[in-house]
Amino acid sequence: MATVASLSICGVTQSSPDRKISLPSSDPYAFRVRTNFSFHSITLRASNSTSTSRFVVHCMSTGTDPPPVSETKLKFLNAYKRPIPSIYNTVLQELIVQQHLMRYKKTYRYDAVFALGFVTVYDQLMEGYPSDDDREAIFQAYVKALNEDPQQYRADAQRLEAWARAQNAGSLVEFSSKAGESEEILKDIAERAGGSGSFSYSRFFAVGLFRLLELANATEPTVLEKLCAALNINKKSVDRDLDVYRNLLSKLVQAKELLKEYVEREKKKREERIEPQKANEAVKIVLAENQYASK
Structure with a gap:
């Protein structure tokens, strides 16, 4: 079947649903970013020998994010x-x-x-x-x-x-x-x-x-x-x-023509298979009628 082309329309880019960016763990300030269409979470972690603090910022969707x-x-x-x-x-x-x-x-x-x-x-x-x-x-x-x-x-x-x-x-x-x-x-x-x-x-x-x-x-x-x-x-x-x-x-017209030819060909094959069956049924009916008449 002919290949069907398609309209190609430029679109927007989408970020990965789960992407993390991290600095090496030896750095005193670890920075992680997780992004998707529903929220942004930024985690800042400062560590030293005595304490660990964590600061999380959630930026919720404003409803303008496009659906997938x-x-x-x-x-x-x-x-x-x-x-x-x-x-x-x-x-x-x-x-x-x-x-x-x-x-x-x-x-x-x-x-x-x-x-x-x-x-x-x-x-x-x-x-x-x-x-x-x-x-x-x-x-x-x-x-x-x-x-x-x-x-x-x-x-x-x-x-x-x-x-x-x-x-x-x-x-x-x-x-x-x-x-x-x-x-x-x-x-x-x-x-x-x-x-x-x-x-x-x-x-x-x-x-x-x-x-x-x-x-x-x-x-x-x-x-x-x-x-x-x-x-x-x-x-x-x-x-x-x-x-x-x-x-x-142009390519779609070609594909439709091929499909039409295929459907017609299959229909003809089915009809060719049905004709012998109809003939056999007719013969059986005639034979049965003859047998009945001879009794």
């Missing part, structure tokens, strides 16, 4: 307990790990373009899934596992899609001089990306931009360049990430 990846994956599995075909499950599991790391970066801030990009990627990846209801249930479980609102994702994506369909290359790029809900979203992104606030670029954001251009029938490279400039986004990063996205979709 395993917790997000477990929340997803608990929310959607039905088996997922491996061709889809492989991509989903890698995607949720990478989005977890991006989601809990300090600079992360949800926006509608990011939501449009994720919804676009998800719908493309899950195209052809056996059940529409299951596909939406998986979407709900996935987004909720990241402590976000799936209804908001869908609503914001649909709103931007409707807006983009009414635009053209010129009006899309000139959002800063226009008034409107979607225009205000883009203005806010441009301000934050320009350095006035928190902004974390991701490949989902790049796909969201491309989707806007696609719906506005403005996919020329020059339009993308102008839109990136208006949003204070690095076009080279967008070009690179869109190439990754296209490559992923």
Whole structure:
């Protein structure tokens, strides 16, 4: 089966769950640090020939520490307990790990373009899934596992899609001089990306931009360049990430075709095995009827 590529999204780093740093025991002041996501404990121990003193400082979590990846994956599995075909499950599991790391970066801030990009990627990846209801249930479980609102994702994506369909290359790029809900979203992104606030670029954001251009029938490279400039986004990063996205979709299509061929081949084998059985049953019935008639 063809190898299924996956989106690769930069993430935050996590410290080891139990790391100690110690000075040699001969030093009069032993210093130990134990770190994880829930607390920090610093122990200072001074010793001499007559007494030993110990000073412990506990720095409790303020609630901003990110959960471990395993917790997000477990929340997803608990929310959607039905088996997922491996061709889809492989991509989903890698995607949720990478989005977890991006989601809990300090600079992360949800926006509608990011939501449009994720919804676009998800719908493309899950195209052809056996059940529409299951596909939406998986979407709900996935987004909720990241402590976000799936209804908001869908609503914001649909709103931007409707807006983009009414635009053209010129009006899309000139959002800063226009008034409107979607225009205000883009203005806010441009301000934050320009350095006035928190902004974390991701490949989902790049796909969201491309989707806007696609719906506005403005996919020329020059339009993308102008839109990136208006949003204070690095076009080279967008070009690179869109190439990754296209490559992923291409390989996923190949894998789905191979899976379809395999299913059809197995179905044909089962039918070929069933036909002789049906013929034997028919012969038995005829023979039994003949025997009955001859009596």
